[in-house]
Amino acid sequence: DAMVIQNPRYQVTQFGKPVTLSCSQTLNHNVMYWYQQKSSQAPKLLFHYYDKDFNNEADTPDNFQSRRPNTSFCFLDIRSPGLGDAAMYLCATSRDRGRPHEQYFGPGTRLTVT
Amino acid sequence: AQSVTQLGSHVSVSEGALVLLRCNYSSSVPPYLFWYVQYPNQGLQLLLKYTSAATLVKGINGFEAEFKKSETSFHLTKPSAHMSDAAEYFCAVSDQAGTALIFGKGTTLSVSS
Numbered sequence: 001d002a003m004v005i006q007n008p009r010y011q012v013t014q015f016g017k018p019v020t021l022s023c024s025q026t027l028n029h030n031v032m033y034w035y036q037q038k039s040s041q042a043p044k045l046l047f048h049y050y051d052k053d054f055n056n057e058a059d060t061p062d063n064f065q066s067r068r069p070n071t072s073f074c075f076l077d078i079r080s081p082g083l084g085d086a087a088m089y090l091c092a093t094s095r096d097r098g099r100p101h102e103q104y105f106g107p108g109t110r111l112t113v114t
Numbered sequence: 115a116q117s118v119t120q121l122g123s124h125v126s127v128s129e130g131a132l133v134l135l136r137c138n139y140s141s142s143v144p145p146y147l148f149w150y151v152q153y154p155n156q157g158l159q160l161l162l163k164y165t166s167a168a169t170l171v172k173g174i175n176g177f178e179a180e181f182k183k184s185e186t187s188f189h190l191t192k193p194s195a196h197m198s199d200a201a202e203y204f205c206a207v208s209d210q211a212g213t214a215l216i217f218g219k220g221t222t223l224s225v226s227s
Contacts, residue, residue, distance in 0.1 A: 042218060055213070097212055098213075103160075105158040108155070
């Protein structure tokens with residue numbers, strides 16, 4: 001089945017220690033998104049890639065970076081995690097940009113910062 | 115700007131009862147609306163979407179939603195709740211550019227036997 005895969009499902013990192021979260025997709029979609037979802041809150045878009053074009057949301061902290069080396073993979077790098085970065089990180093894809101393309105979500109990576 | 119308001123952060127129903135989860139939207143352009151479900155420690159699964167075709171949209175697992183422009187609403191319903199429906203439900207609207215999904219704060223549905 002075509003799908004969005006996130007690894008690992010659970011990640012523990014230390015305060016200030018860089019961490020990378022991984023997302024891959026077998027849908028061959030052009031767009032890949034990263035959302036942050038804090039406990040009991042709605043998902044919030046951090047950034048997205050349209051093909052190789054990176055698009056950052058205005059309020060995404062500089063501490064968050066992303067890479068998309070090819071169509072299938074996208075990475076979220078947190079350079080210096082703080083306690084406030086503990087959250088579920090959701091990767092999503094859509095076939096194209098523009099309305100009304102729906103987004104397909106992966107299972108998420110739950111990040112704990114100690 | 116687009117926004118979504120979900121009325122009621124927590125809804126409790128008995129098994130077999132009607133499920134009604136409320137969503138109101140604000141949009142400066144004709145909206146595209148979505149309902150997603152999230153089970154504990156999992157990602158979001160699309161239940162249904164409205165994309166300006168039929169106003170009554172049928173989704174998976176027996177859910178449906180009706181788009182009412184006059185009320186700026188897109189409420190989610192299911193005639194008979196099942197225990198497996200217990201989850202978090204998010205209503206979302208596509209932003210004007212069609213890039214981001216703007217989510218409501220979510221409604222937790224509890225189903226009791």
